[in-house]
Amino acid sequence: MKKIALFCAGLLVTSAAVAGTPEEDAVLAPVQAFFAGLSARDAAAMKAPFLPGGSMVLMRNGKPGQMTIEQFAERVSKPGTTKIEEKIHDPLIRIDNDLAVVWAPFDFYVDGKVDHCGTDLFNMVKKDGTWMIAGIADTGKKECR
Structure with a gap:
């Protein structure tokens, strides 16, 4: 019975997060701005929602790859012909x-x-009334649904 109650409580939390209170929407805004910059391969747009010096940890094959947002933006913003896009769901x-x-x-x-999937973890801080990304960690795997 405890497991069912915990499961149901988790569903309520997830449903509330999806519904989006104004504060939850404000927390998600820089995340969406980061993804828009990523899709556009725009280094300045990717860095804008980050605290300066923000970091990323990308877990691949059980090994962490660490870099600053500046390094990541430089790597991703190189011109390319492929269209890239990242979408989160059920935050x-x-x-x-x-x-x-x-x-x-x-x-x-x-x-x-x-191409790959996983879980994103965004650490957020509010600076001068605005939510910003302090860091990102993610998992990445090729075996998706």
Whole structure:
């Protein structure tokens, strides 16, 4: 019975996160701005929603790859002919004062087809009344749905 109650509680939290309170929408705004910059391969747009010096940890094959947002933006913003896009779904958002996290499954598309998937974890901070990304960690795997 405890497992069922915990499962149901988790569904309620997820449903509330999807519904989007104004504060949850504000937390997600820089995440969506980052993804828009990523799709456009625009380094400045990718860096804009980040705290300066923000970092990324990309878990691949059980090994962490670490870089700054500046390094990541430089790597991704190189001209390319492929269309890239990352989409999250069912975000779980937790907010405590000026600190928040966004935990969400994602699919990464190359030319409209899923290339890899996993889970994104965004560490968020509110600076001068605006939510910003302090860091991202993600998992990445090729075996998707």
